[in-house]
């Protein structure tokens with residue numbers, strides 16, 4: 001980091017003993033105040049609307065999210081009993097790949113933000129994937145040709161909002177993921193707002209060269225994106241500007257995609273350190289150090305973080321689209337449970353899955369398969385199977401998807417994962433966490449501080465301004481709350497895994513009308 005406590009541009013003096021983290025997630029936005037010991041002092045959370053205008057389409061109102069934040073931050077500071085001058089730095093973590101375009105003069109979004117789960121551009125990605133240039137595109141951005149990433153959404157907006165392409169070319173419009181949108185608004189919006197993205201978020205756009213960390217003209221040309229609309233790519237730990245809104249004078253000192261923030265909050269700073277965040281979807285990231293590891297097994301090389309003035313630290317990521325949302329489906333879609341935690345009670349009414357496997361390819365499969373045309377199956381159904389077996393199979397689906405990603409990581413990186421650090425809502429489920437330890441044959445550990453995404457954003461911002469001296473001081477704040485030790489019979493584990501893999505093959509090729517994407 002380049003900015004020390006003494007050279008910090010502003011944001012209070014010795015009384016600035018707190019860091020504010022903003023976690024702009026898929027379902028809600030959180031604002032959290034941390035103290036120097038990494039303790040949570042105050043937290044506020046606000047859900048925003050989910051818009052589903054057509055099957056497979058998911059949108060957010062970026063203006064609503066900004067309005068929510070305007071209410072959340074003052075309330076959180078009041079709860080903590082502090083004023084803006086006591087905030088040493090602000091750090092942002094955000095849902096990644098969600099795409100927003102707005103008018104630089106008025107600050108109005110030209111359309112609702114298109115969310116990372118949205119599959120409207122699957123057919124577009126299919127046709128782009130057939131282009132002979134696609135192989136070089138994949139090599140340059142490091143990502144598979146999938147609708148998950150931002151480029152095809154930005155192109156969709158430019159092509160489908162009347163006049164958008166011309167206005168973008170004329171420099172009237174700005175593009176960003178959620179951190180870009182929030183930083184621009186916090187630093188003044190139309191009145192001098194800073195238009196930047198951090199390198200971890202940019203690494204998910206498909207427009208950045210994963211080696212040079214710059215926008216790549218060949219990628220812009222391939223996706224037909226005018227450069228005028230793009231933010232400046234900056235390190236993740238750097239002072240981007242000072243807040244003019246909400247926390248006047250406080251430096252915005254870090255931004256990270258939320259999964260990278262969780263890796264940071266779990267203090268996975270060494271090559272070989274890995275974490276998995278079990279939420280709506282699940283995201284396993286392995287720190288690969290200064291080395292960019294290309295995957296030949298369906299993982300994504302991504303930027304883990306970059307300190308100002310230093311080379312980046314890379315990670316390999318296994319992104320799983322459906323885990324906690326499968327539990328929600330059991331609750332809301334089937335009505336078999338009335339709350340998510342109840343799944344554990346139901347699953348414990350039986351001792352095994354009764355031969356049943358649920359593969360939740362609701363919108364295709366992400367890592368390591370990347371099959372947009374796959375759809376979900378319940379395999380092995382017999383009249384013996386009851387709702388307890390189904391509940392167990394639903395939980396096991398999260399475990400097996402983790403195992404597939406870990407196997408791919410081992411094959412790609414050669415870095416053996418000695419222990420998996422976990423966080424997220426599903427880690428409250430002991431049966432699931434024991435199952436994960438069993439089928440990975442690896443200890444699974446959960447830290448005391450469960451809010452790893454916000455903590456990562458706070459750590460990064462605090463480190464950036466010298467509020468914390470170094471990575472070692474952060475590591476000392478990590479304390480284990482729970483550990484699950486593997487105890488499953490090896491032969492049983494491998495037999496069950498074979499069954500799972502066979503069930504997965506049953507999902508392939510379901511969508512046959514070209515609306516699914518099969519990335520290269």
Ligand SMILES: Nc1ncnc2c1ncn2[C@@H]1O[C@H](COP(=O)(O)OP(=O)(O)O)[C@@H](O)[C@H]1O
Pocket residue numbers: 025026027278279280281323324325326327328340341342343344424425426428429
């Ligand atoms: N005890 C539990 N057992 C299994 N799943 C759970 C449990 N508690 C919460 N979940 C699941 O975890 C998800 C919420 O976790 P969270 O980390 O808040 O997700 P996100 O940050 O993606 O919104 C939901 O999808 C919910 O179904």
Ligand SMILES: O=P(O)(O)OC[C@H](O)CO
Pocket residue numbers: 024025026027094095096097116257258259279280281
């Ligand atoms: O907001 P979350 O926690 O669901 O995370 C979403 C991921 O960043 C999508 O890539």
